[in-house]
Structure formats: C-alpha cells, structure tokens
Amino acid sequence: MAPMGIRLSPLGMAVFCLLGLGVLYHLYSGFLAGRFAFFMLSEPAAGGPEGPRGSAANVDLRELLAVSVLAAVRGGVEVRRVRDGNVLNEKAKGKTREGAEEKLTSGDLLSNRRMFHLLRAAFPAVQINSEERVDTTDQETVSWDRSIPEDIKEKIQPKEVPAESVTVWIDPLDATQEYTEDLRQYVTTMVCVAVNGKPVIGVIHKPFSAYTAWAMVDGGSNVKARSFYNEKTPRIIVSRSHAGKVEQVARQTFGNKTVIIPAGGAGYKVLALLDVAEKNQEEADVYIHVTYIKKWDICAGNAVLRALGGHMTTLTGEEISYTGSDGNEGGLIASINMDHKALIEKLPDLEKTSHK
Ligand SMILES: Nc1ncnc2c1ncn2[C@@H]1O[C@H](COP(=O)(O)O)[C@@H](OP(=O)(O)O)[C@H]1O
Ligand SMILES: [Mg+2]
Structure with missing residues (x-):
C-alpha cells in the first residue's frame, strides 16, 4: 500500500516515469532549454577579462545602439547630479604609469552603476567591460522598454550579430580629472559596441550640454x-x-x-x-x-x-x-x-x- 491509500501498479509506475522523461526531453531540446543555457552562460564579467560565451543567440545592433544612447544619457544624469550637489567624494584609485593620480568620484560610480545595469538587463548575453567595478550582487533593477528613438529608426536598419561576437565598453565619466576641477565642458559619458574586436557603435554624450553624438559603422549617424x-x-x-x-x-x-x-x-x-x-x-x-x-x-x-x-x-x-x-x-x-x-x-x- 502506498501512502494515502493509493495502490501503485508496476505498469502504472513505468508509464508515469516514461511520461516524465518525455516532458524532460521536450524541455531540454526546446526553447526553455535554450533560454536556460543562455542564462547560465551569460553571467556578468564586468571589468574583467573576457570569459567564454557559449550562446548561439543573436543581438540586434540597432537595439544595442538605442540602449547605448539611453545608458549614456542616464549615466550623464548621475554625473550632473553629483557635480551640481558638489559632493564628489573624491578619492585616488591609483596612479598611472607616469605617476599621475587616477581619481574616482561618486559621479563615476553612480553613473557606472546606472549604465552597466541598464545594458546588462537589456542584453544579458553580451560581454560588458566597464571602467569602474560593478558589484554583481547589486540588485539594481533597470529595465528597458525596447523602444527605439525615431531618429535611430529613420537612419538605422535592424542588423543581427551573434551575441558572443559583441564586447560593450562603458566609460561612465570621461575626464574625471577635469570633472574634479569643475571643467564641465570636457566631461562625457560613452558607450561603445565592438563586434569581433572592431568598433562598430559609438555614443558620446555631454551631460552638461545635453548633447549626444552617435554613429554606427555601415549604418548611420546623427553627427x-x-x-x-x-x-x-x-x-x-x-x-x-x-x-x-x-x-x-x-x-x-x-x-x-x-x-x-x-x-x-x-x-x-x-x-x-x-x-x-x-x-x-x-x-x-x-x-x-x-x-x-x-x-x-x-x-x-x-x-x-x-x-x-x-x-x-x-x-x-x-x-x-x-x-x-x-x-x-x-x-x-x-x-x-x-x-x-x-x-x-x-x-x-x-x-x-x-x-x-
Ligand atoms: N597614461 C594614462 N594612463 C591611464 N589612463 C589614461 C592615461 N592617459 C589618459 N588616460 C585616461 O584617458 C582619458 C582621457 O585622458 P585625457 O583627458 O588625459 O586625454 C581619461 O579617462 P577618465 O577620465 O575616464 O579616467 C584618462 O584617465
Ligand atoms: Mg575614461
């Protein structure tokens, strides 16, 4: 007698197991298996050397451009907010080979966090290298609504490339030295998308002038x-x-x-x-x-x-x-x-x- 008074016949058990195996086979050979493997193989490796990327999934470069522009602008909001509030929490993160002090401010870190999480949420399968360290346990949720701005839609056609061929480079605050000196005109936030090592998408945003230049190789540009x-x-x-x-x-x-x-x-x-x-x-x-x-x-x-x-x-x-x-x-x-x-x-x- 099985628990709860149900009697299990050996034939019933065999049929049940076969059914279970069938369901598992379906999952592993189908869509869900692909998504699961994709997720497992795309753990973030921010700031570090490239890890193996094993997914056959594609990404659309036009979508990557749209989210790169958004990331540069959102990072820029943080850069401006910290500068306007005048609490930079300036630190030295090291020295260059020539002995110049490499500075780090809250503007760099907050911008990096914004930019990284937006790009990571939108494209979990691509390698992202960013200037500042990212706390991967940080549960910042930044979602992307997948909308493409009109000017990008007008000039750029969708173009898919394998996710593993892409490396995204984030500079959350370029000209940190000048930022600390309040020389605002020099400051930019930048995103770059390289495909097989070749730079293909570039976004340069000036947070203090609300100016953004973007361009895509063999695509189009606004500059x-x-x-x-x-x-x-x-x-x-x-x-x-x-x-x-x-x-x-x-x-x-x-x-x-x-x-x-x-x-x-x-x-x-x-x-x-x-x-x-x-x-x-x-x-x-x-x-x-x-x-x-x-x-x-x-x-x-x-x-x-x-x-x-x-x-x-x-x-x-x-x-x-x-x-x-x-x-x-x-x-x-x-x-x-x-x-x-x-x-x-x-x-x-x-x-x-x-x-x-
Ligand atoms: N010798 C060097 N070593 C490390 N970083 C350097 C460097 N020369 C320039 N850079 C970085 O390159 C960016 C542009 O430099 P510059 O303004 O001198 O032209 C700055 O980035 P960040 O401000 O993002 O750190 C700066 O720190
Ligand atoms: Mg830089």
Missing part, C-alpha cells in the same frame, strides 16, 4: 565630419592631464608653429574633429595621445570616426582591437577626411623621441 580640415598645419588636440611627450611629438611632426590645444577627455577630443554645433566645443584637425590609455576611453570615439570615414589607430598605424585586455599600449592618432597614412609616416619614431 558628421566638418567640411574643412587643415592638413598642412593641423591644429593638434592633446591631453591636458596625461600629456607625456605629446607636444614634442606634435612639434617635431608639424613644425614649431603648429597650434596645440590641450583638452580633457578622449570623448571631447574626438568631438573636436567633427561638426558639433555646441558652444562649449573647441575644434581641431588631429587628435594625438602618446601615453598608455584604456579601451573604454577610446572605443566610442574610434567607432564614431570609423562610421564617418575617419581613422583612429596606434601611432604606428595599427588598428586597435576592442576585445581581450583593456589597455592600449601604442598611443593613438585620430583624423578624418585626411590622408591618415601620410600623417603616420610624418610622425617621429617614438622610441627615439623618448630618449631625447
């Missing part, structure tokens, strides 16, 4: 190149707080009369090469950086330039791959509507420059 660049005596935009020997390199390349514009933020410096109708934006012809720099600082600008027909390469002309490690060792030179190869050929040998 364009200027109609004129001075190739002969270009105005060179360079770092004001991580300059290294950049002035020396620029003068050696383009002569002593070359105008050098020191400015904060990699996002700001890329925008300086474009047609940006924004009163707090300077203009330049070439952007050069000679010290080490991180990929979240430069990926969005690289994508925007590439989408508009421009270039951002190392100082020896190599393309920068936006997968794997988060550092770029070879410096950078960025230009648009210029002979980029000729610019690189003019640059002095950096090895020799550093021994002068």
Whole structure:
C-alpha cells in the first residue's frame, strides 16, 4: 500500500516515469532549454577579462545602439547630479604609469552603476567591460522598454550579430580629472559596441550640454565630419592631464608653429574633429595621445570616426582591437577626411623621441 491509500501498479509506475522523461526531453531540446543555457552562460564579467560565451543567440545592433544612447544619457544624469550637489567624494584609485593620480568620484560610480545595469538587463548575453567595478550582487533593477528613438529608426536598419561576437565598453565619466576641477565642458559619458574586436557603435554624450553624438559603422549617424580640415598645419588636440611627450611629438611632426590645444577627455577630443554645433566645443584637425590609455576611453570615439570615414589607430598605424585586455599600449592618432597614412609616416619614431 502506498501512502494515502493509493495502490501503485508496476505498469502504472513505468508509464508515469516514461511520461516524465518525455516532458524532460521536450524541455531540454526546446526553447526553455535554450533560454536556460543562455542564462547560465551569460553571467556578468564586468571589468574583467573576457570569459567564454557559449550562446548561439543573436543581438540586434540597432537595439544595442538605442540602449547605448539611453545608458549614456542616464549615466550623464548621475554625473550632473553629483557635480551640481558638489559632493564628489573624491578619492585616488591609483596612479598611472607616469605617476599621475587616477581619481574616482561618486559621479563615476553612480553613473557606472546606472549604465552597466541598464545594458546588462537589456542584453544579458553580451560581454560588458566597464571602467569602474560593478558589484554583481547589486540588485539594481533597470529595465528597458525596447523602444527605439525615431531618429535611430529613420537612419538605422535592424542588423543581427551573434551575441558572443559583441564586447560593450562603458566609460561612465570621461575626464574625471577635469570633472574634479569643475571643467564641465570636457566631461562625457560613452558607450561603445565592438563586434569581433572592431568598433562598430559609438555614443558620446555631454551631460552638461545635453548633447549626444552617435554613429554606427555601415549604418548611420546623427553627427558628421566638418567640411574643412587643415592638413598642412593641423591644429593638434592633446591631453591636458596625461600629456607625456605629446607636444614634442606634435612639434617635431608639424613644425614649431603648429597650434596645440590641450583638452580633457578622449570623448571631447574626438568631438573636436567633427561638426558639433555646441558652444562649449573647441575644434581641431588631429587628435594625438602618446601615453598608455584604456579601451573604454577610446572605443566610442574610434567607432564614431570609423562610421564617418575617419581613422583612429596606434601611432604606428595599427588598428586597435576592442576585445581581450583593456589597455592600449601604442598611443593613438585620430583624423578624418585626411590622408591618415601620410600623417603616420610624418610622425617621429617614438622610441627615439623618448630618449631625447
Ligand atoms: N597614461 C594614462 N594612463 C591611464 N589612463 C589614461 C592615461 N592617459 C589618459 N588616460 C585616461 O584617458 C582619458 C582621457 O585622458 P585625457 O583627458 O588625459 O586625454 C581619461 O579617462 P577618465 O577620465 O575616464 O579616467 C584618462 O584617465
Ligand atoms: Mg575614461
């Protein structure tokens, strides 16, 4: 006698087990199994090296663009709120190789949290690398309503790529040094989407001007190149707080009369090469950086330039791959509507420059 007075015949048990196995087989071979495996394989790995991604699922780049714009704007709200409230909780998170203090503020952390969780919730299967550490136990719930802004709908067609080919780079607050000095014009929030290491979507948002530039390679953009660049005596935009020997390199390349514009933020410096109708934006012809720099600082600008027909390469002309490690060792030179190869050929040998 089984419990509760029910008698189980051996035949009944066998039929019951077979039915159970059938249901399990159905689940594992069907949709739910796919979703389950997808979920298990897409644990966040923020800020860290890339882990294996095993899903065959696709993501739509147009949707990724829409959520990247939203993330940059939402992060920007935090950046502005902290600055306006004047409680930055400024700390040093370390030193650069050149010995400059790397600063961290509440603006960086709150923006990072907002941006990361929005992107993670919208695209759980893609690798996201962000400048600041993310507490993965943080239960911040940020949902995305999947709506695509009209301007993106008008210019961009849906385009699917495998989720495992995508790496998203988040810079929650570019020009932190200048942010602490209240030089607001230089500050941006940025999102970049790389596909197989190539920068494909770039978003650069200026929180204090409510200006956003976005572009997608082979897609479209809301920003364009200027109609004129001075190739002969270009105005060179360079770092004001991580300059290294950049002035020396620029003068050696383009002569002593070359105008050098020191400015904060990699996002700001890329925008300086474009047609940006924004009163707090300077203009330049070439952007050069000679010290080490991180990929979240430069990926969005690289994508925007590439989408508009421009270039951002190392100082020896190599393309920068936006997968794997988060550092770029070879410096950078960025230009648009210029002979980029000729610019690189003019640059002095950096090895020799550093021994002068
Ligand atoms: N030598 C270096 N080492 C580490 N980070 C660097 C660097 N040079 C520039 N960066 C980072 O690149 C961004 C742009 O630099 P700059 O304003 O000097 O042009 C800044 O990012 P964050 O403000 O996001 O930290 C800055 O910290
Ligand atoms: Mg940065």
